[in-house]
Amino acid sequence: MSVTYIISGFAVGLLVGMTGVGGGSLMTPLLTLLFGVSPSVAVGTDLAFASLTKAAGTITHRVNGTVQWQIVRRLCLGALPAAIIAALALRHFGALDDRIGQVIRYSIAVSVLLTVFALMFRRRMIAWIQASPRRQLEGTTLALATIVAGAVLGTLVTVSSIGAGAIGATLLVLLYPRLTPAQVAGTDIAYAVPLTAIAAVAHWWLGSIDWALLLTLLVGSVPGITLGAWAARAVPERFLRGLLATALTGIAVKLIY
Template sequence: MDISFVISGFAVGILVGMTGVGGGSLMTPLLTLIFGINPSVAVGTDLAFASITKTAGTVTHRVRGTVRWDIVRLLCYGALPAAVVAAIALKQFGALDKEIGQVIRYSIAGSVMLTVVALLFKKKMLAWITAHPERQLQGRTLAIATVVAGAVLGTLVTVSSIGAGAVGATLLVLMYPQLSSAEVAGTDIAYAVPLTAIAAVGHWWLGSINWMLLLTLLVGSVPGITIGAWFARAVPERILRGMLAMTLMGVAAKLIA
């Protein structure tokens, strides 16, 4: 068991526990940039990692009654078929090929930048949509928008393993501003479980999951998330998210370069 992967899992776990941002935004670029792991393998392993960790989170939110299952259902209508189509496309074009690996690398960079936007501007976007209730979607239009959002997230997550965390939560806030913070978190985690599971199965089919790497990451991340959640209240959220956004922008620039 490579201790460097355990330490990396622990460090990412602490950041996830403190900020609530999905581990994919941090783990996948880390595996690609620092350890030189094939982008497709990094994505597939992280998706398997996410499907395990998010299942535990969903159980907790279900017990607390903070999951809007009607919204989860609509998101899955779009996300799950999109994940299957994206996996088939990766298989068709050769997910482990060098050229496709570069495309995946760019998709990771784009997803990271979307996460940065979500981190920095979520409150401002929510304030704007709250101040303009006439712009809020309703009824059938809202349902269709939710399915489309799910399809976009399903594609992003399957190709880059990033998008189900901060980006998904931001879309939920914009489409359903009446949800409480706990409901946003619970709903975002709940729909991500079947999405990451199907995407992970797709990458297993592609042969792009490193099971030993997955185990070492879990060994480090589980205590890391626990410790990060414990210290989350000690550091102002604004400072944490600002530092994380700056780190992710640097990651995106390195991925593109």
């Protein structure tokens, strides 16, 4: 089974490298549907995986100067307390309870569908905002909206391990349309490091991390991400995003039914 997990980690890493979509949108449903891993354990293991890989990515973006730390602080003001509250709620209701597992399963499905929405309509939403300067938030309103966005992402990530990738990047572009693509990627990864770390520690506290599974996923995903980043140059972005959106929609339907 470990070989199968390594292959799965490689496949997910390959897609993440090619599309930039967070691994949680792919890995968590894969573990739940294909391997029958408990939704709680799938979420906890993926969060530990994400905290390690995103920490490495943040170092690179920091060296390149593509992290907007003021935005990171605002997102963390909302995301970190929300993650703690969500973890306490899971603890109270029983993260490993079958009924809560079903709730988490539906939460994963909703998060996957939000990722699909972000993939398919991101450019249209950006164009709508950029068409009129009045639609762009500023000052205190922008700061509060960023904190609220962080709180929503913190809850989604803690419960489903999904949200810090395509959804987070889309919200950043909508709130801060003047950011360059590199700044969006760097800022999105940087705020996700403390968020996924806190959420992972919470799931470790809840007993919902499979450390052996985590290790095998890392062995496969690291070369997969590297190869995917190179392959992305040769494959049309529109084709990749359409293929990924179709696959994720099928996953969400399967999770619900």
